[in-house]
Amino acid sequence: MEKPARGLALRIGPLRAAFIGLCANLIGVGLARFAYTPLIPALIAERWFSPAGADYLGAANLLGYLLGAVLASRLGEAAGVRPLLRAMMALATASFFGCASPLSFLWFFFWRFAAGLAGGVLIALAAPSILPEIPPRRRGLAAGAMFTGVGLGVVASGTLVPFLLVRGLVAIWLGLGALSLALTLAAWNGWPGRPLAASKRKGRTQKAVLALYLEYALAAAGLVPHMIFLVDFIARGLHQGVAAGARSWVLFGVGAMSGPTISGRLADRIGFGRMLRLALLLAGLTVGLPALNAGPFALGVSSFTVGALVTSVAPLVLGRIHELIPEGELKQRAAWGWCTTAFAIGRAAAAYAFSFLFSASGGVYSLLFALGAALIFLALFVDLGTAARTA
Numbered sequence: 001m002e003k004p005a006r007g008l009a010l011r012i013g014p015l016r017a018a019f020i021g022l023c024a025n026l027i028g029v030g031l032a033r034f035a036y037t038p039l040i041p042a043l044i045a046e047r048w049f050s051p052a053g054a055d056y057l058g059a060a061n062l063l064g065y066l067l068g069a070v071l072a073s074r075l076g077e078a079a080g081v082r083p084l085l086r087a088m089m090a091l092a093t094a095s096f097f098g099c100a101s102p103l104s105f106l107w108f109f110f111w112r113f114a115a116g117l118a119g120g121v122l123i124a125l126a127a128p129s130i131l132p133e134i135p136p137r138r139r140g141l142a143a144g145a146m147f148t149g150v151g152l153g154v155v156a157s158g159t160l161v162p163f164l165l166v167r168g169l170v171a172i173w174l175g176l177g178a179l180s181l182a183l184t185l186a187a188w189n190g191w192p193g194r195p196l197a198a199s200k201r202k203g204r205t206q207k208a209v210l211a212l213y214l215e216y217a218l219a220a221a222g223l224v225p226h227m228i229f230l231v232d233f234i235a236r237g238l239h240q241g242v243a244a245g246a247r248s249w250v251l252f253g254v255g256a257m258s259g260p261t262i263s264g265r266l267a268d269r270i271g272f273g274r275m276l277r278l279a280l281l282l283a284g285l286t287v288g289l290p291a292l293n294a295g296p297f298a299l300g301v302s303s304f305t306v307g308a309l310v311t312s313v314a315p316l317v318l319g320r321i322h323e324l325i326p327e328g329e330l331k332q333r334a335a336w337g338w339c340t341t342a343f344a345i346g347r348a349a350a351a352y353a354f355s356f357l358f359s360a361s362g363g364v365y366s367l368l369f370a371l372g373a374a375l376i377f378l379a380l381f382v383d384l385g386t387a388a389r390t391a
Contacts, residue, residue, distance in 0.1 A: 016190055017133040021126050021146030023187040024089060027180050028122030030153015032092045032115040033061060035160075035176055039169070046169055048102045060109045061116035062348055068120020069340040073333060075121065081129050082191045084121065089184040092118035096177030100170045124340040127318055128333040129191070137268060139322065140275075143315035144264025150311045151256030154249075208324050209335055211386040215379040216317050216339045217346030219280065222287055222375035223313075224350040225368040226252070226306045229358070230290070233365045238294060251300055252307035259308025260315050272319035273387070279316055280380040283309045288373030291366040314343075350375075 036058060043054050068088075076084050091114055098111035127146050134142040160179070164172040230252070235245030267275040286305040289298050321335045354368050361367055 017130045018142045018145040020187040020190040021130045021142075022149040022152075023183040024085065024122045024126035024149070025147055026149030026152050026156075027089055027092050027183050028119035028126070030150045030156065031176055031180055032095065032119045033065070034150075034153045035157040036061065036112070039172065042165060042169055042172075048169065049105065049108070053105060057108060057112045060112040061119075062344070064113040064116025064118075065120040065123075066116075066341065066344040066348065068117040068122075069124045069337060069344050070120075072121045072124035072340070073337040076125050076333070081125055085126055085129070085191055086184075086188060088118040088121045089180075089187065091115075092122070093177055093180040093184050096173050096180055100173035100177070120340065120344070123314075124337045125333065127315070128336045131318070131322065140264035140267035140272065140315070140319055141261060142264070143318055144260035144262070144267075144312070147260040147311050147315045148257055150314075151253060151259070151307070154253040154256050154307075207389070208386050209321070211382055212317060212320060212324070212335075213338055213342040215276075215280075215382050216313070217342040218375050218379035218382070219283065219313050220343040220346035221350035221353075222283065222372040222379065223306065223310050224347060224354055225372040226287060226302070227310065227347075228351060228354065229365060229368055230303065230306075233290065234299060237363070237365045248299060248303040251303040252310075255304040255307030255309075256311045259310075259312040262308070263312035264315055264319075267316060267319055272316055272323050273383075276313075276316045276320050277380060277383055279309055279312055280376055280383065283313075284373045284376040284380060287376055288369055291369040291373070 043049050049057065079087075095111040095115035095118070098114075099108060102108055127143060130146065131139055131143060156179070160172075160175060164175045231245040231249050234240050234248050238244075263275060263279060266278075282305065286302045286309070289302040292298075317339055318336055321332055321339065325332050325335060354371070357371070358364070358368060
């Protein structure tokens with residue numbers, strides 16, 4: 001069991017708790033991961049790295065994220081969750097400043113890996129450590145607010161990066177580092193300091209929890225076409241140009257910002273299990289929409305809705321864990337860690353698989369969106385089947 005923090009256990013209010021979780025997700029995922037995507041063209045154009053090198057650096061971040069998610073629970077037990085979360089926010093911040101100096105490929109690779117590692121630990125531990133501070137009737141809204149940080153990172157990367165680009169790549173990395181440092185300091189003294197409670201009884205929902213891991217991995221895989229190929233589909237596949245593709249990404253980001261709080265509020269009313277099923281149904285329909293209708297309205301609806309669902313699934317799954325494991329915070333945290341790992345594996349495997357299919361099919365975008373929808377519907381069927389068997 002985790003050792004108690006020195007001094008009095010720190011209790012924090014719901015709003016403060018949600019804000020701290022938002023800061024952690026904004027740094028660890030919103031900035032440490034998503035801010036790199038719009039930087040890739042500039043890194044190549046300024047000859048910091050070759051196209052292949054830039055892709056390898058993206059893979060380094062993903063590898064670090066996966067390792068962080070896998071090791072998060074053990075690291076938390078060994079070092080204490082509160083010191084570990086502080087250290088990971090500091091590490092993510094240091095990675096931005098480290099990337100401001102492209103001393104070598106290995107130097108940059110290390111810092112991108114470190115940023116991914118920090119993000120994996122933060123996403124696995126921050127929200128589960130904070131959620132017990134929230135009254136049960138408000139946990140959906142609070143969890144949604146925490147994961148709004150991911151959407152904020154998408155929007156920030158789409159606005160801050162172009163603004164600083166005229167000042168050069170060094171200015172961009174320093175600007176991201178300064179923003180991350182400010183968020184780290186804002187959350188530094190707010191992390192809960194009490195030990196997590198262990199469950200005194202065995203849960204009877206093991207099958208449902210295991211099914212949830214599979215559902216989360218399938219959902220992660222099914223959302224990949226929009227996260228990787230949507231902008232390219234609009235810009236090149238439909239010959240509408242980069243500006244049209246950028247507009248779709250803005251809609252995606254706006255959806256990512258608003259989705260978690262809306263879905264969380266609904267989950268507080270109807271339950272996380274029902275809301276998760278509704279989200280999977282809506283995700284399956286809208287991920288597959290571009291394969292059926294490539295008109296402006298349909299693409300706009302798809303971009304916004306899938307963006308909202310990309311960031312909504314995580315708090316819904318976290319809330320569902322608390323429904324399936326109603327007591328025992330250590331078990332809840334461990335289950336969420338495995339969910340985070342399953343998500344990372346599902347997304348990484350799908351990214352490579354979809355890229356292969358896209359190349360092998362000669363650039364058929366509709367195949368990717370249709371397959372993505374099928375994977376999400378499969379996740380929904382797994383959930384419904386598990387609910388029927390455990391009823």
